[in-house]
Amino acid sequence: MSGTFVAVVGPSGVGKDSVIGFARDRLEASGNVVFVRRIVTREADGGSEDHDSMDEGEFAEAERNGAFALSWGAHGLRYGLPIALERDLAAGRVVVANLSRRIIPQLVARYPHAIVVSLTADRAVIAERLAGRGRETAESIEKRLNRNVSDPLPASTVCIDNAGAIETAGQQFVRLLEDALRQDERV
Numbered sequence: 242m243s244g245t246f247v248a249v250v251g252p253s254g255v256g257k258d259s260v261i262g263f264a265r266d267r268l269e270a271s272g273n274v275v276f277v278r279r280i281v282t283r284e285a286d287g288g289s290e291d292h293d294s295m296d297e298g299e300f301a302e303a304e305r306n307g308a309f310a311l312s313w314g315a316h317g318l319r320y321g322l323p324i325a326l327e328r329d330l331a332a333g334r335v336v337v338a339n340l341s342r343r344i345i346p347q348l349v350a351r352y353p354h355a356i357v358v359s360l361t362a363d364r365a366v367i368a369e370r371l372a373g374r375g376r377e378t379a380e381s382i383e384k385r386l387n388r389n390v391s392d393p394l395p396a397s398t399v400c401i402d403n404a405g406a407i408e409t410a411g412q413q414f415v416r417l418l419e420d421a422l423r424q425d426e427r428v
């Protein structure tokens with residue numbers, strides 16, 4: 242596969258979907274950078290992530306049938322990335338998705354050249370953003386804030402600070418994707 246998988250990770254509320262959306266608005270039209278639409282066992286909510294929904298039964302069946310390149314569970318939900326992303330990688334495209342930190346070892350095993358981007362911001366900023374997003378209850382926000390993920394990320398992980406304006410982190414991420422694209426075109 243000649244394309245590059247770019248995985249965006251970080252704690253709930255840090256801004257993964259927002260940073261991905263910033264880049265999508267600028268790069269999707271080129272057709273060379275693909276933004277994966279995840280399948281989640283959560284109702285579509287009109288929030289920052291535009292995802293497809295399945296119920297638990299449909300998701301389990303799709304998983305058994307090999308419909309997902311990667312799938313995982315978190316926050317009482319199941320998440321899947323459609324297997325079609327492998328066609329985009331084979332075609333030399335850059336493929337961007339929001340992933341759990343816990344699935345990164347499997348991602349790297351399957352796509353050894355994947356780039357992992359870790360977004361950061363301090364807890365107080367994240368707490369404020371989760372409250373402002375208004376998708377979860379106070380109890381669920383507390384659980385997200387206290388979710389402890391200790392799985393190590395690859396040494397090559399690129400950290401982008403999203404404590405400031407969305408444009409700051411967003412532009413850094415756009416540059417990273419443009420670099421990845423240039424790299425793919427050279428291979």
Ligand SMILES: Nc1ncnc2c1ncn2[C@@H]1O[C@H](COP(=O)(O)OP(=O)(O)O)[C@@H](O)[C@H]1O
Nearest residue numbers: 253254255256257258259289370374405406407
């Ligand atoms: N740099 C930023 N500045 C201000 N608000 C932000 C920034 N990044 C994200 N947000 C807001 O914070 C909330 C959580 O962002 P979201 O992208 O949904 O995070 P995640 O996907 O990591 O859970 C959203 O309401 C979003 O609009």
Ligand SMILES: O=P(O)(O)OC[C@H]1O[C@H](OP(=O)(O)OP(=O)(O)O)[C@H](O)[C@@H]1O
Nearest residue numbers: 252253254315320339340341342343390
């Ligand atoms: O194992 P973690 O690294 O903590 O991540 C767990 C899950 O939470 C996020 O999704 P989701 O959209 O449900 O939550 P978020 O938008 O609040 O991050 C992330 O994309 C993972 O799917």
